[in-house]
Amino acid sequence: MGLEDIKALIGLVAREPIDEFEMETGGVKFRIRKGGAPAPAPPPPASVPVMPLAAMPTHTLVAPAQPAAEDKPEDPGIHYITSPIVGTYYRSPTPNGPSYVQPGDYVKPGQTLCIVEAMKLMNEIECDVAGEVVAVLVENGQPVEYGERLFAVRVR
Structure with a gap:
């Protein structure tokens, strides 16, 4: 496929009521798109679903109260x-x-x-x-x- 063939494809896409044209020939892949907006990115690969985590309770450790006998200064x-x-x-x-x-x-x-x-x-x-x-x-x-x-x- 030469330059003239590519120009002809661009003209064809411009005249026809299509927004995007894609073709592969001889190991070369062409994509022609009308309009200025880029094509959406391909979807990301499937991933493991994320499980929402329940809020974990928090614990505060408090030292036990000391007997009164130990409250006096050392x-x-x-x-x-x-x-x-x-x-x-x-x-x-x-x-x-x-x-x-x-x-x-x-x-x-x-x-x-x-x-x-x-x-x-x-x-x-x-x-x-x-x-x-x-x-x-x-x-x-x-x-x-x-x-x-x-x-x-x-x-x-």
Whole structure:
């Protein structure tokens, strides 16, 4: 198909009451359209239907109210020894052995206070201040969380 044939097709479309003419010959595709408006874009490929989502309820977590006894300000002379890992708290090196420390005992930095077992490893928890143990805050054999208070020590 030559240039003269293409001109003839354009003239034919211009004279006839058609808005668009499309032809394919010899691997070449022609589209002739009347008017200035472009042809609509081909429809997008079929997609998975979108399901509208229902509004999800929101939840606000509120810390439980503390008992009145804990509402008083903390004693600035008390230092808390916390668990550096998640595990199980043990107060003695053996199941029936004496506790490392008890309330009223004086402790010094580096002294072992308890063991926290994590993944079958026994981790000795050491004191980082000198003072008197005023409270053991966890029961033997209980699970503890990272940062949970284990001992209250009055700093001397």
